Amino acid sequence: MDGLFPRERAVVAPGAVHVPGWLSLDRQRELVAACREWGRGPLTYEHTVLPGGGVMSVRSLCLGRRWVPYRYLDAVEVELPGWLGELGREGVREAYGEEGLPFVPDTALVNFYDAGAGARMGLHQDKEERSGAPVVSLSLGDRCVFRFGNTANRGKPYTDVELASGDLFVFGGPSRFAYHGVPKVLAGTADPALGLTGRLNITLRETGLRGEARPWPEAAHVEGRP
Numbered sequence: 001m002d003g004l005f006p007r008e009r010a011v012v013a014p015g016a017v018h019v020p021g022w023l024s025l026d027r028q029r030e031l032v033a034a035c036r037e038w039g040r041g042p043l044t045y046e047h048t049v050l051p052g053g054g055v056m057s058v059r060s061l062c063l064g065r066r067w068v069p070y071r072y073l074d075a076v077e078v079e080l081p082g083w084l085g086e087l088g089r090e091g092v093r094e095a096y097g098e099e100g101l102p103f104v105p106d107t108a109l110v111n112f113y114d115a116g117a118g119a120r121m122g123l124h125q126d127k128e129e130r131s132g133a134p135v136v137s138l139s140l141g142d143r144c145v146f147r148f149g150n151t152a153n154r155g156k157p158y159t160d161v162e163l164a165s166g167d168l169f170v171f172g173g174p175s176r177f178a179y180h181g182v183p184k185v186l187a188g189t190a191d192p193a194l195g196l197t198g199r200l201n202i203t204l205r206e207t208g209l210r211g212e213a214r215p216w217p218e219a220a221h222v223e224g225r226p
Contacts, residue, residue, distance in 0.1 A: 012148050012159050015134070015173030017095040022168035025193060028140055032196050034081075035110055035140070038063065043078055045112050057119040064107040065207050071128055072107065072207050080108055088204035091136040095170035103133055105204040113199040115142050115187030123147060123154040123181040131208030134172025139163045140200040143189040149179035165190055 007020035023031070038061060039045045045059035050069050064080030066073045085105050092103040113119040126135055146169065149158035158179070163169060171178060185199050 007164070010161075012161060013171075013175045013178065015175040016148060016171040016178065017169070018161055018163075019091075019094055019168040019170075020164065021166050022091070022094060023138065023140075023166040025166070025191070028166050028194055031138065031202065032140055032194060032200065034084075035112075035200050035202070038078065038110065045110075056121075057117065058111045058113050058121060059119075060109060060111050062107060062109050064105070065209065067107060067109060067128065072209055080106060084108060084202075084204070087138075088136045091138070091168050091170055091204075092134060094168060095134070096172075103136070103204075103206060105133075105136070105206050106209075107205050107207055109203050109205070111201045111203075113142070113144065113182065113185045113201070115185040115198050119185060119198075121182040123149060123158075123179040125151075125177050125179055126203075126205065127177055129205055129207045129209075131206040132172070132176060133206035133208070134170050134176060136204040137169040137171075138202045138204075139167045139169070140165050140202070141190040141194060141196040142199040143186040144182050144199055145184040145186070147181050147183055148175075151175070151177050151179070154179050162186075165194060165196075 009020065010018045012018055043061040045061050047059055048056040048069060050056065063078050063084070064076060066075050066077065088105045089103045111121070143162055143164045146161045146163045147158050148161060148171070161169070171180070190196050190199075
C-alpha cells in the first residue's frame with residue numbers, strides 16, 4: 001500500500017498492463033543481489049555507445065542472447081537463468097491470464113539508472129525481435145516516470161505512469177511496438193530496506209531468432225485480464 005490507498009492495476013493501452021507491487025520486498029532483494037552478482041563478471045554494467053556516437057546515460061548488461069544497437073548477436077556470454085525466464089512467464093500470466101502462447105524469453109536487458117547522474121531513457125521501440133511475444137519489465141529501486149506512447153511516432157498521445165520498486169509492466173499485442181522511455185527518475189524514493197541507490201530495470205524478451213519466428217495472438221486476453 002502506498003499512502004492511504006493501494007495503487008491499482010491498470011490497462012494503460014490495449015495489451016499494456018501495469019501491476020503495482022507485484023514483487024514482494026524479499027523477491028526484490030533477491031533480484032537486486034542477482035543484478036549485483038551478474039555485474040561482477042564476466043559481464044559489467046557499461047554505457048552503450050550508439051552507432052551515431054552518442055552514449056546512453058544508463059549502464060546496461062545483457063543476459064542470454066546479446067543485444068547491441070540495433071540488433072542481436074549470436075554470442076551468449078552468460079546464459080539467461082531458468083528462474084528468471086520463469087519469473088517472466090509468471091508476469092505474462094499475471095497480465096494476461098493463462099490463455100495464449102507460452103512466453104519463452106531468451107534475453108534479458110538489465111539497465112541501471114544512476115539518478116544522481118540524471119540517467120534517463122529516450123523514447124524508442126523494441127523492434128529488433130522477430131517474435132511478437134510481449135515485453136516483460138520489472139522495476140527495482142527508485143521510482144520513475146515511465147512514458148508509454150503510441151506505435152506511430154515519438155509524439156503524443158502518450159501516457160505517463162509512475163513505476164515503483166516491485167512493479168510489473170507487460171506490453172504486447174497492439175501495444176507491442178509502442179514507443180516508450182523513462183524521462184525522469186525520482187532520486188531517493190527507494191525503500192531503504194532494499195539497499196539500492198538508483199533504479200534497476202529488467203526487461204525480458206523473446207527474440208524469435210532461435211528457430212522459426214512466431215506471432216503472438218492478438219486475442220482478447222491481451223487487453224489485460226481483470
